[in-house]
Each structure stands twice: as structure tokens, then as C-alpha cells.
């Protein structure tokens with residue numbers, strides 16, 4: 694999947710505000726359907742952390758998608774923030 698320059702570290706920082714995080718998520722939305730699928734999230738983990746991180750993160754992605762519909766929606770956003778901090782090594786400021 695061609696998400697090339699969506700690397701979370703491309704601007705050289707590991708801290709972002711919640712708005713920056715949302716903007717970054719939009720770039721992950723490869724098929725532009727307005728939501729992040731489990732696969733799109735796993736791709737993000739792959740470009741930031743490599744293949745081993747991806748394997749490890751598979752379980753994490755499943756826990757983000759708490760209602761199990763295959764997509765991360767607004768109500769699961771909080772899970773996503775926790776996931777990013779845990780698996781992508783970013784610090785997200787809530788305000």
C-alpha cells in the first residue's frame with residue numbers, strides 16, 4: 694500500500710497534539726472512506742516500527758476496534774490514542 698511519506702517521524706518529532714494526531718490519521722485513510730480500517734492502522738505500525746512491531750501490534754489493533762467491526766470510529770478514538778502511545782512511541786497531548 695502506497696502510504697510512503699505518512700511516516701509519523703517524518704517531521705522529526707515524537708510528540709504531537711491531538712489535532713496533529715487527527716491530521717496524521719487522515720493521511721492513513723488510504724481509500725479515503727473517512728475511517729481507519731484495521732489494515733490501515735497495521736500499515737501505519739509497519740512504516741513506523743517495522744515488521745516485528747506489526748506482528749506485535751496486530752493484537753493491539755484488535756483491541757482498539759472494541760466493537761469488532763473492522764474500523765476505528767470516533768467512539769474508539771480514545772483507544773487509538775492509547776494504542777499510538779504504546780505501540781508507535783508517540784506522546785499525544787490532549788489539549
Ligand SMILES: [Ca+2]
Pocket residue numbers: 758759760761762763764765766769
Ligand atoms: Ca470499530
